[in-house]
Amino acid sequence: MTAAPLLQVEDLHVEFSTHGGIVQAVRGVNFSVDSNCTLAIVGESGCGKSVSVQSIMGLIPIPPGRISAGSARLRGREILGSNLIDGRDVRGSEIGMIFQDPMTSLNPTMTIGAQIAEPLQVHRCYGAGRAREEAIRLLDSCRIPEARKRAGQYPFEFSGGMLQRAMIAMAISCKPALLIADEPTTALDVTIQSQILDLMLDLQRETGMAIILITHDLGVVARMADEVAVMYAGKIVEHGSVDDIFYRSAHPYTCGLRSAMPVNDRSRQAELKPIEGRPPDLFSPPPGCGYAPRCPHAMNLCEREHPPEFTSGVGHYSRCWLHHEMSRQRPRELHFRAAAGEGA
Amino acid sequence: MSALVETIGLTRYFEIGRDQRVHAVEDVSLAVAPREIVGLVGESGSGKSTFGKTLLGLYRKTAGTVRYRGETLPDRYTPADFRRLSRKMQMIFQDPYSSLNPRMTVGEIIGEGLRLHTDLSKKEVNGRVSSWLDQVGLSGDHASRYPHEFSGGQRQRIGIARAMILEPEFVVCDEPVSALDVSVQAQVINLLAELKESLGLTLLFIAHDLSMVRHVSDRMAVMYLGSLVEVGAADEVYFEPKHPYTELLVGSNPEPDPEIERKRASATIQGEIPSPVNIPPGCRFAGRCPKVMDVCRGVTPELIPLRDDDRLVACHLYT
Numbered sequence: 001m002t003a004a005p006l007l008q009v010e011d012l013h014v015e016f017s018t019h020g021g022i023v024q025a026v027r028g029v030n031f032s033v034d035s036n037c038t039l040a041i042v043g044e045s046g047c048g049k050s051v052s053v054q055s056i057m058g059l060i061p062i063p064p065g066r067i068s069a070g071s072a073r074l075r076g077r078e079i080l081g082s083n084l085i086d087g088r089d090v091r092g093s094e095i096g097m098i099f100q101d102p103m104t105s106l107n108p109t110m111t112i113g114a115q116i117a118e119p120l121q122v123h124r125c126y127g128a129g130r131a132r133e134e135a136i137r138l139l140d141s142c143r144i145p146e147a148r149k150r151a152g153q154y155p156f157e158f159s160g161g162m163l164q165r166a167m168i169a170m171a172i173s174c175k176p177a178l179l180i181a182d183e184p185t186t187a188l189d190v191t192i193q194s195q196i197l198d199l200m201l202d203l204q205r206e207t208g209m210a211i212i213l214i215t216h217d218l219g220v221v222a223r224m225a226d227e228v229a230v231m232y233a234g235k236i237v238e239h240g241s242v243d244d245i246f247y248r249s250a251h252p253y254t255c256g257l258r259s260a261m262p263v264n265d266r267s268r269q270a271e272l273k274p275i276e277g278r279p280p281d282l283f284s285p286p287p288g289c290g291y292a293p294r295c296p297h298a299m300n301l302c303e304r305e306h307p308p309e310f311t312s313g314v315g316h317y318s319r320c321w322l323h324h325e326m327s328r329q330r331p332r333e334l335h336f337r338a339a340a341g342e343g344a
Numbered sequence: 345m346s347a348l349v350e351t352i353g354l355t356r357y358f359e360i361g362r363d364q365r366v367h368a369v370e371d372v373s374l375a376v377a378p379r380e381i382v383g384l385v386g387e388s389g390s391g392k393s394t395f396g397k398t399l400l401g402l403y404r405k406t407a408g409t410v411r412y413r414g415e416t417l418p419d420r421y422t423p424a425d426f427r428r429l430s431r432k433m434q435m436i437f438q439d440p441y442s443s444l445n446p447r448m449t450v451g452e453i454i455g456e457g458l459r460l461h462t463d464l465s466k467k468e469v470n471g472r473v474s475s476w477l478d479q480v481g482l483s484g485d486h487a488s489r490y491p492h493e494f495s496g497g498q499r500q501r502i503g504i505a506r507a508m509i510l511e512p513e514f515v516v517c518d519e520p521v522s523a524l525d526v527s528v529q530a531q532v533i534n535l536l537a538e539l540k541e542s543l544g545l546t547l548l549f550i551a552h553d554l555s556m557v558r559h560v561s562d563r564m565a566v567m568y569l570g571s572l573v574e575v576g577a578a579d580e581v582y583f584e585p586k587h588p589y590t591e592l593l594v595g596s597n598p599e600p601d602p603e604i605e606r607k608r609a610s611a612t613i614q615g616e617i618p619s620p621v622n623i624p625p626g627c628r629f630a631g632r633c634p635k636v637m638d639v640c641r642g643v644t645p646e647l648i649p650l651r652d653d654d655r656l657v658a659c660h661l662y663t
């Protein structure tokens with residue numbers, strides 16, 4: 001019997017009541033993540049990536065939001081809805097979080113150093129002086145030059161890349177076991193993105209923390225992830241190791257995403273194949289597979305019945321009827337990379 | 345090669361206070377051949393948008409020349425110049441949210457150029473608007489709706505229709521897909537490629553997504569802190585970069601292929617793009633360049649052709 005994963009999320013359902021009705025933003029999501037491991041969550045805008053992790057962190061506004069079902073256990077203990085374990089808040093101590101826009105978690109009226117020192121004083125009972133020194137050390141370890149001087153500055157004096165580093169310094173200050181990063185580099189240049197991603201990998205190597213990385217950039221996934229969850233319309237439609245997702249994709253949506261992106265392969269001037277149409281409206285989610293209206297392989301069944309998880313390998317599953325053992329349409333063409341003569 | 349559009353020493357500064365000026369674009373010479381797509385890449389703040397806007401006369405030039413079909417364009421446009429040139433040269437903007445006037449209907453937005461710059465009747469304008477809505481994959485009855493009713497990809501199509509309805513020859517596309525989802529990016533890129541073929545367009549394609557620029561462009565120009573550092577065939581520049589900056593830029597670009605990512609050594613560039621205010625002489629990349637030499641700090645390298653190669657590089661390693 002293996003030990004419980006660091007974080008295990010099961011059957012998470014989240015909805016929002018709005019003027020137009022109830023948005024079913026997250027519709028039964030399962031995933032887990034272990035120490036030393038990076039799970040990437042990918043998918044297009046509005047598919048529920050942020051809401052999934054925000055509900056774990058107690059960050060969705062209730063109301064209009066509501067966690068209608070599910071559980072999230074940190075080392076086996078439920079944190080959904082309370083975020084307290086033995087009366088201690090796990091946010092900021094056990095789980096750190098960084099966002100696309102650093103200003104959503106930074107206070108413009110406080111110096112950077114004071115903001116990083118604060119969680120240390122709250123969660124780790126550091127005295128003011130010791131917390132300040134630790135903040136400077138953290139800024140330095142996040143490769144902020146002249147950390148001592150920078151600690152005394154305000155957020156407006158920092159560039160976007162520097163703010164992102166400062167936010168990482170704050171998120172890891174209490175040595176969290178898990179770092180959740182929601183599109184941490186989407187607003188940055190590739191050069192700065194590269195620096196931030198390297199920093200995250202180095203910190204993971206040093207501390208063994210688990211990372212959940214939300215992104216819509218498959219390049220970032222390829223660089224960072226051990227495991228990947230592909231989300232579509234509020235559900236995880238495929239889950240597997242990074243190689244499963246890139247070399248043995250089992251879901252038409254995953255394949256669609258990949259062929260919509262340019263590939264830097266000199267020998268192949270591949271055309272971009274867009275996914276036509278748009279994701280379904282989550283006010284009245286379809287009864288069957290959410291991808292059916294856009295899917296080139298859709299069968300009659302797909303629109304009516306929601307596909308369950310079909311296993312394609314160890315730790316690799318996809319929600320697609322093509323993988324039903326009785327399906328006539330073998331999903332061979334899904335492995336288009338192999339079909340395109342990889343290695344030939 | 346006889347260029348359709350050519351800039352010679354194009355320069356644009358912004359005065360931001362006493363003795364404080366932003367060297368947003370400095371001495372940029374770039375020629376774009378008819379029906380060519382030139383991609384312009386570079387980090388945020390490197391001057392890509394300013395270059396595009398100055399080229400089109402939306403910003404006044406500080407120095408330098410723009411030629412269109414051999415004709416030197418005036419330094420300051422009169423209303424008549426705008427009227428004439430905006431039918432030939434157009435721009436598609438980055439942000440599909442803020443670049444469309446929320447109080448105008450989609451039909452009014454797309455038809456505005458025709459109303460301002462031609463003598464077509466209202467009926468003719470409406471006819472062209474609905475034909476362009478159709479060409480960009482929207483439907484004629486979308487004309488009476490407002491921008492907020494559309495998705496990002498649809499708004500970008502509206503922006504494209506607005507630029508294309510004047511049937512320009514040359515279009516500056518400033519980050520036309522950066523704000524869109526991957527699946528939608530491909531739709532818009534393919535639409536641009538089709539229009540390029542059917543209308544014989546010439547494009548300056550500005551973006552910071554190197555993979556997309558390589559995919560779209562015939563040639564690629566790399567900009568750093570207001571100056572061009574390398575220009576050449578898109579594939580050559582991407583796969584065999586010569587300038588140290590291009591090398592690091594390509595090295596930072598994440599490839600959607602885990603095997604490639606595992607194999608390659610991290611080639612992360614140090615530091616950040618400095619402020620373009622009051623730039624010191626010498627190579628602008630000297631502060632971050634791993635191959636910097638003494639000469640780099642004193643002498644500004646010129647953009648010169650390499651031997652045996654159809655490529656321009658501005659670096660003392662090649663002088």
Ligand SMILES: Nc1ncnc2c1ncn2[C@@H]1O[C@H](COP(=O)(O)OP(=O)(O)OP(=O)(O)O)[C@@H](O)[C@H]1O
Nearest residue numbers: 016018023025044045046047048049050051052064
């Ligand atoms: N406060 C809210 N009120 C109403 N609906 C909301 C709220 N927050 C999120 N939603 C809805 O929940 C759905 C999922 O949103 P979420 O932010 O998780 O998407 P995402 O996958 O993170 O997208 P992106 O890539 O754009 O960040 C969307 O349809 C969104 O409109």
Ligand SMILES: Nc1ncnc2c1ncn2[C@@H]1O[C@H](COP(=O)(O)OP(=O)(O)OP(=O)(O)O)[C@@H](O)[C@H]1O
Nearest residue numbers: 358360366368387388389390391392393394395620
């Ligand atoms: N109106 C202005 N006044 C003062 N400075 C400006 C103005 N417009 C641009 N700049 C400055 O000129 C430089 C070049 O800006 P520009 O917007 O052209 O860069 P860019 O390469 O398009 O960047 P991005 O990728 O972020 O769009 C920047 O330092 C910018 O701050």
Ligand code: SF4
Nearest residue numbers: 289292295302320321
């Ligand atoms: S279940 Fe059907 S519609 Fe959904 S992805 Fe699979 S084949 Fe396509």
Ligand code: SF4
Nearest residue numbers: 627630633640659660
């Ligand atoms: S001129 Fe010198 S500093 Fe500039 S890129 Fe070349 S080697 Fe580097």
Ligand SMILES: [Mg+2]
Nearest residue numbers: 049050051182
């Ligand atoms: Mg999000």
Ligand SMILES: [Mg+2]
Nearest residue numbers: 392393394518
């Ligand atoms: Mg710009």
